[in-house]
Amino acid sequence: MxxxxxxxxxxxxxxxxxxxxxxxxxxxxxxxxxxxxxxxxxxxxxxxxxxxxxxxxxxxxxxxxxxxxxxxxxxxxxxxxxxxxxxxxxxxxxxxxxxxxxxxxxxxxxxxxxxxxxxxxEIKADPDAGRAERHAMLPQFEGLDRWLPRFHREHFIAAIESGAITVERVTLPEPEPRHFAHPVVEDHLWDRWQPPSPLYRAAGAVFAYLIDRGVDPAELHLHGRDVRARETPYYAGFSLRYLRAMQWCFTDYGGREWIEVVHPTKRGEIHALRVLPTSMDRLKELHWLRS
The missing domain is CATH 3.30.460.10 (Beta Polymerase, domain 2)
Structure with missing residues (x-):
């Protein structure tokens, strides 16, 4: 820009x-x-x-x-x-x-x-100004830091170091027609996003990732909305929009896993962070993403 x-x-x-x-x-x-x-x-x-x-x-x-x-x-x-x-x-x-x-x-x-x-x-242009030294970095964040602000990275690191969560980097599978044809997936997606949308592709990838692991996609809370079941131990979000709710999803709603597609795209690999809770007591103590 x-x-x-x-x-x-x-x-x-x-x-x-x-x-x-x-x-x-x-x-x-x-x-x-x-x-x-x-x-x-x-x-x-x-x-x-x-x-x-x-x-x-x-x-x-x-x-x-x-x-x-x-x-x-x-x-x-x-x-x-x-x-x-x-x-x-x-x-x-x-x-x-x-x-x-x-x-x-x-x-x-x-x-x-x-x-x-x-x-x-008073803020003058400086031809010599480059990118700042990157702080609060982990291998999991490499290549995502442009879309994962330092503020969020710091909270992730604090939560990891406290023993409250683990965070791993995953590459989600490219969704196939069989995934989209799953009755739960088809029913949920038809009125949310159109196929050209990066969010449609990201949603399909999350569904594919869970289905291929034997997880019932009805038990997913996807980007702010329950897919079908009243109890949703699996959560997924895009572009950090709902990341502030992750602590409560784990501590108050029985969450087992959170998948965050940090930067949905129309093409290329679909990178995500997979967050798992490891200590509910420590999660409850976290000052997670200020209100």
Whole structure:
């Protein structure tokens, strides 16, 4: 992405945020920071990384719990009004205090738009700025780190080191017609995604992976929705959308396995992370992906 395009995206986010300060939940945003390659001045950043520092009121706490319980991403209430369907802006939430890498303040509650734009203008392009040293990396994350932000990698590593979970890298099988013809699979997929969609392919690969292992696909909770059974010990998600719910799925809903297709694609190998719980007591103690 050209830097000029990245600047325009940040300007759009800031403008929408300032305009929406009288509306919930944008009124909860306290500060906005930028970090990553754009903040270092890269001429062609892969995307724009923004951290939103968000206050929590009772309404937000209730919304967060209800959304997770229903398999929805609660943070869509921030993303949609700020970027719509654009995918070139990556948001983290309440990460500034614990970050051990530079973050540049763009906006603070009470600032007008011109103050935020002045701070944005102060971030100069640097032809020598490359990718930052990669932190919080494991072999399982190689090649996926562009789509698996450091914030998430750190939480995975903390959970692994505590003995709460294990994480392995798996390559899911290319789904075949026999997988799609399975009555449970066919019934579930027909109204969710069209065959050209990367999510349709990823869903088929998850089903194929489970079916080939002898798992009943009806026992899967797939990307925010139960496939058929009321009890779903198997979970799968795409593009980290529901990853924040993983802890509760294991500790409160009897989850045995979580498959995360980090970056669904139309072609090429289908890479995923397979997460297994190893200690429920330690899982319950985790501070997993802040609410």
């Amino acid at each position: 050209e830097r000029s395009r990245a600047v325009a995206l940040v300007e759009e986010v800031l403008g929408r945020l300032v305009e929406g300060q009288g509306e919930w939940p944008l009124s909860l945003v306290r500060e906005v920071y930028v970090f990553g390659s754009f903040a270092r001045g890269a001429l062609q950043p892969g995307d724009v990384d923004l951290d939103l520092e968000v206050d929590r009121d009772d309404r937000w706490r209730n919304w967060f719990v209800d959304a997770l319980s229903a398999g929805r991403d609660p943070y869509l209430r921030f993303r949609q009004p700020l970027v719509g369907r654009k995918r070139l802006v990556q948001f983290e939430f309440n990460g500034h205090e614990e970050a051990d890498f530079p973050m540049t303040l763009l906006w603070r509650r009470g600032d007008d738009l011109s103050a935020a734009m002045d701070r944005l203008t």
